[in-house]
Amino acid sequence: NAGVTQTPKFRVLKTGQSMTLLCAQDMNHEYMYWYRQDPGMGLRLIHYSVGEGTTAKGEVPDGYNVSRLKKQNFLLGLESAAPSQTSVYFCASSYLQGGYTFGSGTRLTVV
């Protein structure tokens, strides 16, 4: 099993460009999450989903959109990238009451 796979692993964007980060899980988990990790701030929840077709805002949703059209995929979009969105992005999935399985992260730099 691959677990949670994130693509791409690295990306450099110019301010104002858009992009989509893809997260795929093969564990049939209902719940999926997008976090960003910044130095000294731990992990902050951007958006999450409790099932196919559902999404909800987390702690820091502004500037991001998400979609969960298929159970196994959770997409994170940046419509107009800003330097403040330079970060490492992690996707995770879980079943109810279970621990999270994390992807290996996407390192995004916005210049």
Add this chain to the structure above:
Amino acid sequence: GEDVEQSLFLSVREGDSSVINCTYTDSSSTYLYWYKQEPGAGLQLLTYIFSNMDMKQDQRLTVLLNKKDKHLSLRIADTQTGDSAIYFCAERRAGNTDKLIFGTGTRLQVFP
């Protein structure tokens, strides 16, 4: 407050025990977790404890939970250089739609 708090750094000598501390906020939290993050990698679940337990041991790892003080600790016995990483505690709050709230992480450095 809403934060799960951890000290930022811990440095220990190889072979000694490491104790990483965490203070969480919600007395109704059901599960508490410890994750390990190695450089350039995602978070890996190390262990977890149910809120009705006060201790859990798993090989070199011992988790202690003090519900009264909302304090969680992770003890690593015989710390090795491979244990150098960032350690995150996380709490699952009751009725919070299965979201985990993470601490800021403690960077453990093990020196020879």
